Every structure is written in structure tokens, then in C-alpha cells.
Amino acid sequence: MTGAQSSLRVLFLADTHLGFDLPLRPRVTRRRRGHDFFANFERALVAALAGRVDCVVHGGDLFFRSRVPASLVQRGVAPLKRVADAGIPVLLVPGNHERSRIPYEMLALNERIHIFRRPETFVTSVAGVKIAFAGFPYCRRDARDLFPDLLQATGWREADAEIKLLCVHQCVEGATVGPANYTFRYASDVVRGADIPRGFAAVLAGHIHRHQVLMTDLRGRPLAAPVLYPGSIERTSFAEKDEAKGYLLVEFRRDEAPGGALEDWQFCPLPARPMVVRDLPADGASAATVETMVRRAIREASADAVLRLRVHGVVQEGARGILAAANLRSIAPATMNVDVRLVAGQQ
Numbered sequence: 278m279t280g281a282q283s284s285l286r287v288l289f290l291a292d293t294h295l296g297f298d299l300p301l302r303p304r305v306t307r308r309r310r311g312h313d314f315f316a317n318f319e320r321a322l323v324a325a326l327a328g329r330v331d332c333v334v335h336g337g338d339l340f341f342r343s344r345v346p347a348s349l350v351q352r353g354v355a356p357l358k359r360v361a362d363a364g365i366p367v368l369l370v371p372g373n374h375e376r377s378r379i380p381y382e383m384l385a386l387n388e389r390i391h392i393f394r395r396p397e398t399f400v401t402s403v404a405g406v407k408i409a410f411a412g413f414p415y416c417r418r419d420a421r422d423l424f425p426d427l428l429q430a431t432g433w434r435e436a437d438a439e440i441k442l443l444c445v446h447q448c449v450e451g452a453t454v455g456p457a458n459y460t461f462r463y464a465s466d467v468v469r470g471a472d473i474p475r476g477f478a479a480v481l482a483g484h485i486h487r488h489q490v491l492m493t494d495l496r497g498r499p500l501a502a503p504v505l506y507p508g509s510i511e512r513t514s515f516a517e518k519d520e521a522k523g524y525l526l527v528e529f530r531r532d533e534a535p536g537g538a539l540e541d542w543q544f545c546p547l548p549a550r551p552m553v554v555r556d557l558p559a560d561g562a563s564a565a566t567v568e569t570m571v572r573r574a575i576r577e578a579s580a581d582a583v584l585r586l587r588v589h590g591v592v593q594e595g596a597r598g599i600l601a602a603a604n605l606r607s608i609a610p611a612t613m614n615v616d617v618r619l620v621a622g623q624q
Contacts, residue, residue: 291336291483292509336483337372337446361389409438440537470494518552560590
């Protein structure tokens with residue numbers, strides 16, 4: 278705690294997607310990206326284990342899908358249990374990849390781990406400051422229309438607390454994604470900014486993989502509470518290749534306004550794998566020419582890159598073996614991931 282026990286420091290992360298590219302029984306020996314996600318998950322929690330924060334909030338999509346083996350769940354919740362055992366409360370929002378519920382959630386049972394199984398408000402006290410965490414699992418359909426009712430069902434207004442936070446895994450209008458900065462606006466799964474009420478210090482939101490903080494609605498009017506997205510801890514697709522990945526350290530304070538106020542936030546980057554795209558003009562090229570282009574692309578990329586080869590044109594029969602997955606693994610460093618995408622003109 279800082280400021281004579283008048284403030285709250287939260288470690289906020291989301292979209293960890295544990296289990297991504299980590300099959301239980303892999304058929305092919307190659308570098309698996311799943312270990313990168315677990316490594317960054319552990320890195321993100323270091324501040325909590327060191328006692329530098331007062332609580333941890335996970336904004337959803339702890340796992341990459343709902344049907345995962347119990348062994349993966351056990352491995353995934355183990356770091357959160359260590360945080361809880363260190364005396365740090367952990368709040369967890371089930372996300373869309375988990376289909377709004379944590380698989381084998383009994384493995385996460387701990388008196389300091391709270392899972393939002395339904396719309397509810399969890400009140401706790403940290404060093405004399407009473408905090409209310411309102412939240413609900415990911416709303417899979419018609420979130421735009423249902424959001425006000427889901428929020429009311431949490432009972433957040435009646436909570437006796439000096440700082441109030443809303444924890445969700447939803448898309449709020451104005452959020453942007455992708456290399457073209459697509460903006461979410463009016464779809465049925467996009468929450469209206471005007472539906473965020475006064476009385477919260479902030480909205481802690483998962484689901485959008487790009488780190489961003491929303492302060493205004495689509496018309497430029499100030500939101501009643503800022504919406505903070507930490508983004509994902511690793512790059513899950515090439516649409517994210519230019520995005521920094523990490524988590525947030527957020528500080529809140531008691532305030533004259535009900536629900537407290539956002540004091541400050543800090544984005545903490547994590548060492549995400551570099552993603553590289555190379556275009557190969559292979560139309561009618563010989564096997565030797567294709568191999569030269571492939572080897573050059575691999576040589577020029579970072580040794581730990583996730584490399585995508587975009588092959589343009591019709592590849593001759595004799596050159597196709599160069600682009601086979603097994604051959605690419607034999608050429609590339611063991612630390613690299615390589616895949617091929619065939620662009621228009623393939624037969």
C-alpha cells in the first residue's frame with residue numbers, strides 16, 4: 278500500500294490463453310509456442326509474489342479454450358495459488374474462450390481466489406481499505422442490450438466499499454484492434470460507453486488483445502469510468518505482430534467521489550516472440566530458386582521468430598517439397614516457428 282494506506286495497487290492481466298499450441302501428446306517434434314505463454318504468465322505475477330501489489334485481477338481467457346485436460350488447469354492455476362498463498366487476493370473473470378466458466382474450477386479452490394461464476398460483487402479489505410469488485414462471466418450473446426441488467430444483478434451499488442472496480446471480459450465501444458485499427462462500434466457484442474455508470478473507479482476489462490485505455494465514448498464524451506485493457510501477454514495471431522504485450526500495474530485512491538478514483542497506471546511489457554512475415558514470389562520458380570528464397574527469409578529473421586512465408590503464384594511440382602513443414606523444420610533453427618500461407622494463384 279502507498280499514501281498512508283489510502284490507495285490500492287492492482288496487478289491486472291488478461292488473455293493469457295494458457296494451453297495455446299501445447300498439445301498433451303504432440304505428433305510432431307518442434308518448438309511449441311505454448312511454453313512462451315506460460316513463461317510470460319509467470320513473469321507477469323512476479324510483482325505479486327514479491328509483495329509489490331495488493332491484489333491481482335485476471336480479466337478472462339485464462340485458458341485458450343473450455344475443453345482442456347485437468348493437468349493443464351492444475352498447471353495454470355498453480356501460479357495464482359502461490360499468489361493467494363502469499364496473502365494476495367486474486368479475482369478471476371471467466372472469458373469467451375472458456376465459454377464463461379473455468380474448466381475444472383475445483384482445482385482453483387483457495388480462500389483468496391474468487392471466480393465470478395455469476396453476476397456478483399466481492400468485497401474485501403486490504404490494509405484497512407474496503408474494496409468492492411463487481412463482475413460477471415463473459416456474456417456470449419447480446420451483451421450490448423444485456424449489460425445494464427447484468428451490472429445491476431451484481432448488486433454493486435449496495436456494496437459498502439471505498440473503492441469500487443468493475444471486472445469484465447467484454448468489448449467496449451471505441452476499442453481498437455488489428456493493423457488497420459479497426460474500431461468496435463455498434464455490434465450486438467459491443468458495450469455502450471454510456472452504459473458504464475458513475476460510481477466505479479475504473480473498468481478492468483479483458484477480451485481485447487491490444488493494450489489501451491478508453492477515456493471517452495465514440496462521440497468524444499468522457500466515460501463515467503475509464504476502461505483499462507492490459508491486452509494479451511503473448512501474440513496469438515499475426516494481426517498482433519506489431520503490438521507490445523504485457524500487463525498493467527494500476528493504482529487507485531480513496532476519493533470524495535463515490536467508488537474512489539484512478540490514480541495512475543503503468544504498462545509493463547513482456548518479452549513477446551517477434552512475428553515476421555516474408556513474401557516469396559514463387560510463381561513458376563525452380564526448386565533451387567524457392568529454396569534460396571526460403572533460406573534467405575529464415576536467415577534474415579530473428580532466431581526465435583515466429584516466421585510466416587507468404588508464397589505468391591503457382592509453385593512448380595518440384596519446388597513444393599521445399600515448402601513442406603518437415604523440410605522447413607530441418608532448415609530453420611530449433612528456436613524458430615515457421616509456417617506457409619499460399620496466396621492467390623495456387624493449384
